Amino acid sequence: MQVNNTTENITENTSFKPLIVAFCCNWCSYAGADLAGTNRLTYPADVKIIRVPCSCRVNPMFILRAFQRGADGVILCGCHPGDCHYTTGNYYARRRMTLLFSMLDYFGIEKERTRVEWVSAAEGAKFAATMNDFAETVTRLGRNKRLEDLRCRK
Amino acid sequence: MTYKLFLDKLYDFFDKIAGKEILYIPSDDSDGSARFKKYETGVTLSESGNTVRSAKDFFFPQTESLVDFKVDGQKIEVIDPRTETEDFVIFGVRSCDARSFKILDKVFIDQEPADSYYLNRRSHGTVITLACTAPVETCFCKTFGIDPTESADGDITAWKTSNALMLKAVSEKGRALLESLGEIIDKADSEDEKAVEAQKKQTNVIYDKLPLHNLSTEKFDGRSMMDTFFSEKWKELSEACLGCGTCTFVCPTCQCYDIKEFDTGHGIKRFRCWDSCMYSDFTKMAGGQPRLTQLERFRQRFMHKLIYFPMNNDGEYGCVGCGRCLAKCPIHMNIVKVMKSIGEDE
Amino acid sequence: MQEVMIKKAAELLENGTVNRVMGWKAGEFIYDVTPAVFETAEELKDFVYGDFCAPNLSKYMVAESKKDGKILVFLKPCDTYSFNELLCEHRINRDGVYVVGIPCDGKTDIEKIKALAGPGIIDIKREGDNLKVQTAYGSSELSRDDVKLDRCLVCKSHKHVAYDELIGEDGEIRESKRFDEVERLEHMTPEERFSFWRGELSKCIRCNACRNVCPACTCEKCVFDNPASGVENKAASTSFEENMFHIIRAFHVAGRCTDCGECSRVCPQHIPLHLLNRKFIKDINELYGEYQAGADPESRSPVVDFTKNDAEPGIIYERGGNE
Numbered sequence: 019m020q021v022n023n024t025t026e027n028i029t030e031n032t033s034f035k036p037l038i039v040a041f042c043c044n045w046c047s048y049a050g051a052d053l054a055g056t057n058r059l060t061y062p063a064d065v066k067i068i069r070v071p072c073s074c075r076v077n078p079m080f081i082l083r084a085f086q087r088g089a090d091g092v093i094l095c096g097c098h099p100g101d102c103h104y105t106t107g108n109y110y111a112r113r114r115m116t117l118l119f120s121m122l123d124y125f126g127i128e129k130e131r132t133r134v135e136w137v138s139a140a141e142g143a144k145f146a147a148t149m150n151d152f153a154e155t156v157t158r159l160g161r162n163k164r165l166e167d168l169r170c171r172k
Numbered sequence: 173m174t175y176k177l178f179l180d181k182l183y184d185f186f187d188k189i190a191g192k193e194i195l196y197i198p199s200d201d202s203d204g205s206a207r208f209k210k211y212e213t214g215v216t217l218s219e220s221g222n223t224v225r226s227a228k229d230f231f232f233p234q235t236e237s238l239v240d241f242k243v244d245g246q247k248i249e250v251i252d253p254r255t256e257t258e259d260f261v262i263f264g265v266r267s268c269d270a271r272s273f274k275i276l277d278k279v280f281i282d283q284e285p286a287d288s289y290y291l292n293r294r295s296h297g298t299v300i301t302l303a304c305t306a307p308v309e310t311c312f313c314k315t316f317g318i319d320p321t322e323s324a325d326g327d328i329t330a331w332k333t334s335n336a337l338m339l340k341a342v343s344e345k346g347r348a349l350l351e352s353l354g355e356i357i358d359k360a361d362s363e364d365e366k367a368v369e370a371q372k373k374q375t376n377v378i379y380d381k382l383p384l385h386n387l388s389t390e391k392f393d394g395r396s397m398m399d400t401f402f403s404e405k406w407k408e409l410s411e412a413c414l415g416c417g418t419c420t421f422v423c424p425t426c427q428c429y430d431i432k433e434f435d436t437g438h439g440i441k442r443f444r445c446w447d448s449c450m451y452s453d454f455t456k457m458a459g460g461q462p463r464l465t466q467l468e469r470f471r472q473r474f475m476h477k478l479i480y481f482p483m484n485n486d487g488e489y490g491c492v493g494c495g496r497c498l499a500k501c502p503i504h505m506n507i508v509k510v511m512k513s514i515g516e517d518e
Numbered sequence: 519m520q521e522v523m524i525k526k527a528a529e530l531l532e533n534g535t536v537n538r539v540m541g542w543k544a545g546e547f548i549y550d551v552t553p554a555v556f557e558t559a560e561e562l563k564d565f566v567y568g569d570f571c572a573p574n575l576s577k578y579m580v581a582e583s584k585k586d587g588k589i590l591v592f593l594k595p596c597d598t599y600s601f602n603e604l605l606c607e608h609r610i611n612r613d614g615v616y617v618v619g620i621p622c623d624g625k626t627d628i629e630k631i632k633a634l635a636g637p638g639i640i641d642i643k644r645e646g647d648n649l650k651v652q653t654a655y656g657s658s659e660l661s662r663d664d665v666k667l668d669r670c671l672v673c674k675s676h677k678h679v680a681y682d683e684l685i686g687e688d689g690e691i692r693e694s695k696r697f698d699e700v701e702r703l704e705h706m707t708p709e710e711r712f713s714f715w716r717g718e719l720s721k722c723i724r725c726n727a728c729r730n731v732c733p734a735c736t737c738e739k740c741v742f743d744n745p746a747s748g749v750e751n752k753a754a755s756t757s758f759e760e761n762m763f764h765i766i767r768a769f770h771v772a773g774r775c776t777d778c779g780e781c782s783r784v785c786p787q788h789i790p791l792h793l794l795n796r797k798f799i800k801d802i803n804e805l806y807g808e809y810q811a812g813a814d815p816e817s818r819s820p821v822v823d824f825t826k827n828d829a830e831p832g833i834i835y836e837r838g839g840n841e
Contacts, residue, residue, distance in 0.1 A: 078766060078769050082766070083749070113823075116830075117798060118765075125712065130835070165761065168758075169436045224787070306638070309639050412553040412578070414727065416725050416726045418786050432751070502573070502783075504550035509546065
């Protein structure tokens with residue numbers, strides 16, 4: 019049973035390109051993404067960046083709605099702990115996302131579909147590497163089926 | 173004519189119907205409560221009382237797509253999302269719930285224009301009612317003139333005795349279904365009729381032992397609408413109401429709905445869903461909310477069921493006494509308490 | 519106990535300490551008590567207290583405490599946690615309430631009684647640890663322990679954390695096995711957990727009883743009722759919407775939920791909603807230190823707090839459920 023599922027996934031995945039939503043804080047990670055661009059580093063075009071003023075601006079509803087509207091993976095990037103432009107925002111985001119991700123896991127939703135990474139404005143290379151790695155993980159998981167809204171599927 | 177089917181052939185009977193149409197029967201859930209389930213081999217008929225939720229979902233589902241829109245530049249495409257409805261049979265509807273279909277018919281069919289979504293489901297459905305043998309303390313169907321032991325509101329009425337299922341056609345549709353069953357059913361004899369009569373009598377004896385057996389609608393004859401509306405009692409009655417929609421959603425006769433739209437990102441889906449008069453945004457419109465407090469919303473529910481509805485529908489009350497709201501209200505405020513309390517008013 | 523409470527209420531109404539009393543009122547049957555406000559000693563004849571007085575009266579204090587005069591409210595130990603939490607959130611005007619703590623040895627669940635004794639309940643009498651149940655179809659004797667509310671079987675505390683006066687002796691915080699079931703779910707595979715929650719949440723009829731009864735849900739306007747929020751919905755159209763409502767609701771009360779268990783008690787569809795809230799409580803306890811919402815009105819909820827060495831979100835890849 020389990021084996022069958024895996025093979026099915028692999029065959030499906032050969033043509034599967036995941037849609038990834040990346041929430042990036044304005045001060046560090048968004049600038050990091052910019053740097054990745056100017057340095058001509060490649061990361062998948064299916065990563066859609068949404069700029070937020072701070073990682074703690076992202077409430078759980080944002081993550082769920084991204085999945086509803088077709089995301090296969092959602093990643094939140096913010097300043098490294100201690101470096102928040104607003105001093106402490108990312109500390110709150112860290113607790114919230116830990117609890118939310120744990121709840122999604124409790125619901126049986128694949129936990130690798132969600133991630134938090136701290137990316138500074140100087141870390142263009144880390145940004146690209148993170149996105150490549152995340153895209154690979156999500157590609158392996160396949161299409162988001164457990165937290166999708168069928169009405170939104172094209 | 174009454175037919176009989178020996179109980180050892182009950183599942184053959186189900187198989188036979190399910191071979192032709194979709195069949196739903198009440199079946200026990202893992203938590204021991206009965207719910208309507210699609211019949212297939214292995215699904216067993218519930219032996220417990222009435223289903224937790226009423227059967228109104230079959231005709232008036234909680235959410236239902238009305239129309240889809242696809243927008244492409246200047247072009248708007250309007251799509252009817254309906255697919256062909258298959259014929260279906262609901263077995264084991266109790267008299268109270270069967271009456272609720274008649275009440276819903278008054279709202280959705282008996283007025284112009286008829287609701288085509290409801291009408292479509294209604295015309296594809298066949299209802300087999302099953303006589304009640306185990307009324308419980310929350311039952312008060314007789315208050316509204318419903319006979320728990322025999323229903324004339326379905327297509328076929330049935331009694332389950334110790335060894336057989338008795339079936340009697342009520343409508344043309346029911347007769348056609350019975351006749352199509354062939355040899356699996358037999359003609360009932362006078363012994364069988366006697367067993368049914370004995371069962372009816374026994375059910376009535378139990379009903380009369382229950383606390384709500386003599387609940388009366390006397391005060392709600394429509395003559396004192398304004399007095400009832402302005403009664404001092406509403407404040408006290410509605411005080412503990414949480415404003416949740418439990419009573420309205422388990423109710424077999426509640427028929428209010430809202431029409432909403434959902435933006436899918438590549439189109440619009442217009443759908444309707446049940447609404448509850450207990451909710452703060454019920455009937456909210458551009459000009460605001462006509463009922464600002466829970467007292468007014470609470471009052472609306474009971475005025476509708478006991479006064480407005482009968483006034484507009486030849487005295488038919490908007491309640492069938494199934495008792496679901498009595499069992500399910502988180503704070504145990506309900507129509508019986510309202511009727512008794514308001515009934516004491518001068 | 520009922521007589522003592524009526525006497526206390528009459529006395530406080532008489533001497534002007536309070537002008538209203540909140541308690542429970544007898545219903546049509548033995549079990550259908552309704553929370554009610556009594557304004558005179560005369561009205562107290564309908565006051566009841568017994569095995570079926572499960573409703574948590576704390577939330578009613580949000581509105582009642584702001585009315586003229588002072589209201590007397592009887593709170594069971596678990597209710598006092600909710601009361602404290604509401605005080606903490608400045609939702610209750612403390613000066614408008616006079617709290618009398620009452621002891622509780624667990625409330626009974628009428629659904630469990632019906633399941634065991636059969637339908638048609640006419641009368642229920644308590645005799646020590648047993649209940650004599652009379653139905654329209656016969657009679658039986660049940661052990662009270664078998665028909666207690668699930669939440670009472672894992673009662674966390676017999677101690678009152680907020681009161682002006684106590685009736686009887688105060689109890690102790692108890693060792694409770696309330697996280698066992700969460701753990702059982704955590705040990706399942708993600709597939710099993712997914713089908714467990716789908717099975718449960720697909721029963722949801724969005725009556726909002728869980729939200730409206732919840733003492734932690736006191737928003738003036740819920741996001742799910744607000745057409746401007748973009749997520750308003752009156753009914754779940756897809757499994758996603760079923761999941762979203764319950765995830766967001768549990769998240770919004772995380773760190774503030776005292777685990778009073780009202781959500782599961784009122785659910786007409788018997789969905790074990792407390793297992794969502796308990797998951798958050800368990801995670802908070804394990805990741806950020808033991809925390810009981812409502813225990814101490816001066817404490818800060820862990821979801822609006824942080825330390826510099828908090829675990830990274832990546833920790834969930836190692837902990838939590840099976841792969």
